[in-house]
Amino acid sequence: MRSIVCIHMCPYARFQSTMFDKDSYIVGYDTRRGEKRGPRSRKTTPAEQGLGDCIDCNLCVQVCPTGIDIREGMQYECINCGACVDACDQTMDKMGYEKGLISYTTEHQLAGQKTEVLRPKLIGYGSVLVAMIGLFFVLLNTIQPMGLDVIRDRTQLFKENDQGLIENTYTLKIINKFQQDTTFTLTAEGIDDIQWYGPQVITVDAGNIVSLPISLGVDPYDLKEPIINIRFVLSTGQGDEQHSLSTESRFIGKLR
Numbered sequence: 001m002r003s004i005v006c007i008h009m010c011p012y013a014r015f016q017s018t019m020f021d022k023d024s025y026i027v028g029y030d031t032r033r034g035e036k037r038g039p040r041s042r043k044t045t046p047a048e049q050g051l052g053d054c055i056d057c058n059l060c061v062q063v064c065p066t067g068i069d070i071r072e073g074m075q076y077e078c079i080n081c082g083a084c085v086d087a088c089d090q091t092m093d094k095m096g097y098e099k100g101l102i103s104y105t106t107e108h109q110l111a112g113q114k115t116e117v118l119r120p121k122l123i124g125y126g127s128v129l130v131a132m133i134g135l136f137f138v139l140l141n142t143i144q145p146m147g148l149d150v151i152r153d154r155t156q157l158f159k160e161n162d163q164g165l166i167e168n169t170y171t172l173k174i175i176n177k178f179q180q181d182t183t184f185t186l187t188a189e190g191i192d193d194i195q196w197y198g199p200q201v202i203t204v205d206a207g208n209i210v211s212l213p214i215s216l217g218v219d220p221y222d223l224k225e226p227i228i229n230i231r232f233v234l235s236t237g238q239g240d241e242q243h244s245l246s247t248e249s250r251f252i253g254k255l256r
């Protein structure tokens with residue numbers, strides 16, 4: 001099952017192949033040294049029998065978790081685990097041959113060419129990685145350590161209270177992302193002389209979310225439009241340690 005998932009479901013091999021070039025380190029088989037394959041007697045050298053160093057024992061295939069034959073060249077199923085490298089080195093030791101018939105190498109090195117360390121693709125990928133790490137730290141430093149969601153009561157657009165004010169009801173969800181219990185202050189902006197019904201100062205435990213039902217009341221003579229955009233402001237701390245954020249909502253009423 002693991003090999004099936006690795007070969008057919010894992011996307012890593014697909015995008016990894018697009019990142020490779022002939023200077024990328026891979027598990028490779030040295031065809032110039034290993035071919036022609038075949039069994040042989042230890043009493044004679046491979047050259048005397050017209051053979052390469054590969055004795056065609058197939059141990060490299062047997063130990064491969066994905067069941068590929070690395071001697072057939074680079075394949076997308078290869079996970080570069082190196083199991084075939086160890087198996088081949090053990091066989092080379094038993095035969096008295098030099099290790100490294102299968103090894104971590106590059107295509108250029110296998111072809112007898114120089115392997116370039118600094119190359120455009122490597123520099124490009126490195127630059128992208130550095131940029132992503134930098135962006136991660138920027139986002140980490142700018143992320144708000146608190147959150148505020150505003151849900152307006154949709155069952156009733158507005159009501160008129162005993163004081164003659166137009167009243168809208170909201171549920172505020174206050175998210176405390178600090179590592180300690182924090183006291184928050186809530187205010188509303190966007191309409192003059194707005195009345196707040198409910199607590200405006202609330203303490204939230206570290207890492208918790210609190211739902212707070214509140215209402216806002218406005219004199220209908222202060223309403224210039226039947227629908228007005230307002231802003232809820234959540235703040236905490238003082239001086240350099242002060243944090244604040246705002247979330248927009250709407251106040252609905254009737255004109256007089």
